[in-house]
Amino acid sequence: MNNLASSSRIKIISTIYEGLKELDISRIEFEGPEIALYVKKPSLAQDKIDLVKKIAKELKKRLVIKADPSVRKSKEETMEIIKNEVPQEAQISDIKFDDDLGEVMIKARKPGLVIGKGGSIQQRIFANTFWRAVIIREPPIKSRILDNIMEHLYSETEYRSDILHSFGERIHRELLFKDRYVRITALGGFLEVGRSTVLVETPESKVLLDVGLNPSVNFGERLYPKLDIEQVDLEEIDAVVITHAHMDHSGMIPFLFKYGYEGPVYTTSPTRDIMALMQLDGLDIAEKEGRPAPYSAKEVRKELLHTITLDYEEVTDIAPDIRLTFYNAGHILGSAMAHLHIGDGTHNIVYSGDFKYARTRLLDRANSDFPKVDTLIMETTYGVQEQTDREESEKELMDVINKTLNGGGRVLIPVLAVGRGQEIMLIINYMMKNKLIQQAPIYVTGLVDEVTAIHNAYPEMLSREVKEEILYKDENPFTSEFFKRIDGFKEDIANGEPSIIIATSGMLNGGPAVEFFKAMAPNPKNALIFVSYQAQGTLGRKVRDGAPEVNIVNRDGRIENIKVNMEKFIIDGFSGHSDRRQLLSFLRNINPRPRNVILNHGEADSIYKFGSLIRSDRSKLGYRPNVYTPSILDSLRVA
Ligand SMILES: [Zn+2]
Helix, strand or coil: CCCCCCHHHHHHHHHHHHHCHHHCEEEEEEECCEEEEEECCHHHHHHHHHHHHHHHHHHCCEEEEEECHHHCCCHHHHHHHHHHHCCHHHCEEEEEEECCCCEEEEEECCHHHHHCHHHHHHHHHHHHHCCEEEEEECCCCCCHHHHHHHHHHHHCHHHHHHHHHHHHHHHCCCCCCCCCCCEEEEEECCCCCCCCEEEEECCCCEEEEEECCCCCCCCCHHHCCCCCCCCCCHHHCCEEECCCCCHHHHCCHHHHHHCCCCCCEEECHHHHHHHHHHHHHHHHHHHHCCCCCCCCHHHHHHHHHCEEECCECCCEEEECCEEEEEEECCCCCCCEEEEEEECCCCEEEEECCCCCCCCCCCCCCCCCECCCCCEEEEECCCCCCCCCCHHHHHHHHHHHHHHHHHCCCCEEEECCCCCHHHHHHHHHHHHHHCCCCCCCCEEEEHHHHHHHHHHHHCHHHCCHHHHHHHHCCCCCHHHCCCEEEECCCCHHHHCCCCCEEEECCCCCCCCHHHHHHHHHCCCCCCEEEECCCCCCCCHHHHHHCCCCEEEEECCCCCEEEEECCCEEEECCCCCCCCCHHHHHHHHHHCECCCCEEEEECCCHHHHHHHHHHHHHCHHHHCCCCEEECCCCCCEEECC
């Protein structure tokens, strides 16, 4: 503890010392949002578990008990004990030690068997080795990115431990101001889709919600959120909170680190992994296309070290006066709605991020119950449109596939690597397994496959059905025998036997999907199915709108003319966004009801129309909130 130790900290520390004297506490450390007690008698910890819980509840803090380094068992002994305690069927694949935080990472095929019933084995590992076990799932499809991230984190344990201490000191600093206010400033993604970024300020602290880039432009001012204003002094930002891994919400985080941000990034584990993958992939593409990138891989690595992962519904201090809790958003794997509890409940904000208020095959419906809500910041991507029902869309997909395969053609489905790719895989696997479509190879290209591997590492975050299939029935739909992984475009597949090809990118603006399209488009037996949004100006949009031929610029600068003879279909019922009806139903069901609703993440037309719909007709929601539709750089005082 430094000499700035504040009175509230002194209270925390003395309460803990007092209450848990018998454990022989050697030091207390603020490690990010957690308070770690290093004790010399860890064997007594198990008996004190209820008391620890009681003190944690009283202080409203997360307490963890760790062993003082002097009493920890040697690594050799610890490995031996772990191997004896954990049943063979758990299939441990890796064990790594973090000397600085006193943790041992155990990676296993069946992590549940390492944890044991009610955490029993995990507790025994601590009781017998005095190392705190962190248990991670080894996915059945090998994931290069997951291996690299863990390798990176465990090679920088000293740095991690140092920054966690500095985050902890900052979170637990003394409150300085008597004045209370909460101000929200729109920095990106207001009256537009892309570069989502929101600043939340109190007199004590500043937090950024999402830091996205604009995927529809490659350079220039509109690529970035408005970070170059006085209110955004990177040294004053306490925390960056990320709702999900799509680049329009997380693509600019490394840019903050490039320009001096040294603080924490809070998100879920899958979001950390997928966003790093997408950011690195973005750098790859920029290099291949000879474009300058806004940051380098160095800053992505730094972002990973600064990321603190949270589970859904885990309450966490992120600033002296702000508590963060994530809730399922149903949009893509790991996607979250962020709940901010400010002051002693002075004000409560829910920032929805992108959310789906309906069940999909991949994910459960977004959460709509919160402890308190005063202000809701809500996405409005589909404030006007209504989507086709999922069941109807599935039937349509089935019919198109059947017709094409029976006619000897091939089906091309361009997808986003994250979200729609996996949803489509689940649907097609289900149909083929249940013989609703004829059997044929399903080819899946590189990036989709890498992202799918990450899905396999977090089955507990997937929909109830898929989770059960993976965990309890051993029928992992993602590793189904029908799927064939391919690295990229293959001529013999494009012109081969009837098959289904799932490839990136979703809007045909690059990636193997374009190569397949070029080879398959002239053949009228083939089918092209659009399952996601096609932005203005993309090749996907031109084809979708019915262009009979298109010009595509090759890598060597040559223009190639492609005749589009293949059949085209648009199936819109698989969206990861809520449509107009689902947005309304969310607003009707949200509990408790918000006083303020701020609309973002939609084109101006969508936001204005949806805004007047909920403003004008009280019967639509059953209550009448204040509705705001701010522009970029608008600020709004909400408390
Ligand atoms: Zn998204």
